[in-house]
Amino acid sequence: MKVVYSYFVLDIIHRGHLLMMKNSKAMAGEDGRLVVGIVSDEAVIREKGSTPALTFSERLELAQAIRYADLVVAQDDYSPLENITKLKPDILMESEAHSPKVIEEAREFMDTIGGKVIVMPYFKGQSSEMIKNGILAGSKDKQGSNE
Amino acid sequence: MKTVYLTMCADPIHHGHINIIRKALEHGDELIVGLLTDEAITEYKKPPLINYEHRKIVVENIKGVSRVVPQKTGLDYTENLLMLKPDFVVHGDDWKSGPLETVRSNVIEILKQWDGVLVDVPYTEGICSNDLRRKIHSNTCEVR
Numbered sequence: 463m464k465v466v467y468s469y470f471v472l473d474i475i476h477r478g479h480l481l482m483m484k485n486s487k488a489m490a491g492e493d494g495r496l497v498v499g500i501v502s503d504e505a506v507i508r509e510k511g512s513t514p515a516l517t518f519s520e521r522l523e524l525a526q527a528i529r530y531a532d533l534v535v536a537q538d539d540y541s542p543l544e545n546i547t548k549l550k551p552d553i554l555m556e557s558e559a560h561s562p563k564v565i566e567e568a569r570e571f572m573d574t575i576g577g578k579v580i581v582m583p584y585f586k587g588q589s590s591e592m593i594k595n596g597i598l599a600g601s602k603d604k605q606g607s608n609e
Numbered sequence: 610m611k612t613v614y615l616t617m618c619a620d621p622i623h624h625g626h627i628n629i630i631r632k633a634l635e636h637g638d639e640l641i642v643g644l645l646t647d648e649a650i651t652e653y654k655k656p657p658l659i660n661y662e663h664r665k666i667v668v669e670n671i672k673g674v675s676r677v678v679p680q681k682t683g684l685d686y687t688e689n690l691l692m693l694k695p696d697f698v699v700h701g702d703d704w705k706s707g708p709l710e711t712v713r714s715n716v717i718e719i720l721k722q723w724d725g726v727l728v729d730v731p732y733t734e735g736i737c738s739n740d741l742r743r744k745i746h747s748n749t750c751e752v753r
Contacts, residue, residue: 474621477663480670520624527627529670 466490467551469499469537471506472521473514480528482582486555487530489580494552498525499537499545509540542568550575559584611637614695616680618645618738619664620657625733627671632730633699634673642668643680643689653683653708684712690719702729 468486470479487496503518514521518536525534537545541564546554554572556565558581569579613633617626633640644665650657657664661679669677680689690698698720704713717727 475667476621476659477666480666484670516623523624523627524622527630527671529672 464490464494464553465497465549465551466494466553466555467497467499467542467546467549468555469501469542469545470525471501471514472525473516475524475528478584480530482555482557483528483530485582486553489553489555490532495532496530497533497535497549497551498528498531499535499542500525501540502536502538505537505539540564543571546571546577550577552577554579556581557584558582610639611696612639612641612693613637613697613699614641614643614689614693615699616643616645616683616686617668618650618657619668620650620659620738622664622667622671623738626668628733629699629701629730630671630673632728633697636697636699636728637695639675640673641693641695642674642677643686644668644677645683646679646681649680649682683709686712686716687719690716690725694723695720695725697726697728699728699730701732703732705729 466486466489468482470482472479483496483498487494490496500518500522503513506512506514516524522534522536525531535545535549542554543564546568554568554577556568556579565579565581572579613636615629615633617629619626630640630642644661647657647661659667665677668674678689678693680686686698698716700713700716704710713727719725720727
């Protein structure tokens with residue numbers, strides 16, 4: 463049984479997240495499991511200096527409701543290293559939006575357990591940033607979702 | 610098999626929607642979500658942040674949702690109700706008073722034709738998409 467690990471902040475869920483989860487689940491195969499990590503509030507604050515709009519438990523609940531998620535776990539750091547060390551997944555899904563250093567570090571670990579890292583291209587059609595900017599601008603003109 | 614009809618904007622989706630989806634599933638096993646179209650949302654509030662197609666992709670990937678159909682107006686459920694003839698319509702109880710009161714009465718009347726039932730579930734306190742937008746507005750939060 464293949465185990466795939468994928469992680470998100472998941473404050474405002476959009477099509478890009480769904481594509482990532484769908485692809486991750488597909489990598490796990492029919493009887494595989496997709497484990498979704500949700501980055502903790504503390505980790506988001508450490509990395510970005512600001513809190514997510516939804517609380518950790520609310521974001522967890524959202525993740526659990528997604529069709530592709532078999533198991534949802536907390537990720538206490540922006541890097542998946544701690545969780546993949548514990549879980550030893552067959553595949554780690556990464557995004558090219560994540561820091562190259564984090565990805566490299568994770569790849570080194572995945573190599574030692576014979577696992578793979580798959581780096582997905584950043585989904586440009588829509589991002590949380592665009593939605594957030596649309597909210598800040600108070601109009602749909604500034605966002606990318608109605609292209 | 611019982612069918613349940615539930616409408617939402619999901620712009621953006623949050624745990625309040627997940628709560629009502631869960632409650633809707635207590636009444637039936639086929640859950641059809643009537644997703645308000647961009648035009649329907651614009652009827653009574655600002656244009657949506659996320660367009661219909663993108664909101665649809667998110668909602669149809671929520672566990673328990675059988676399918677998503679367009680709800681072309683938030684002010685009249687007649688067309689979709691006659692098409693789907695659901696056993697239950699589930700809605701937040703916030704529409705018992707205020708501008709949607711007559712829309713609600715109309716739903717009850719239509720459902721009577723096939724003994725359908727309206728279930729008003731308690732509105733999830735402390736969250737709505739507008740609150741979420743306000744939070745984002747007041748806080749340059751990370752939303753990736």
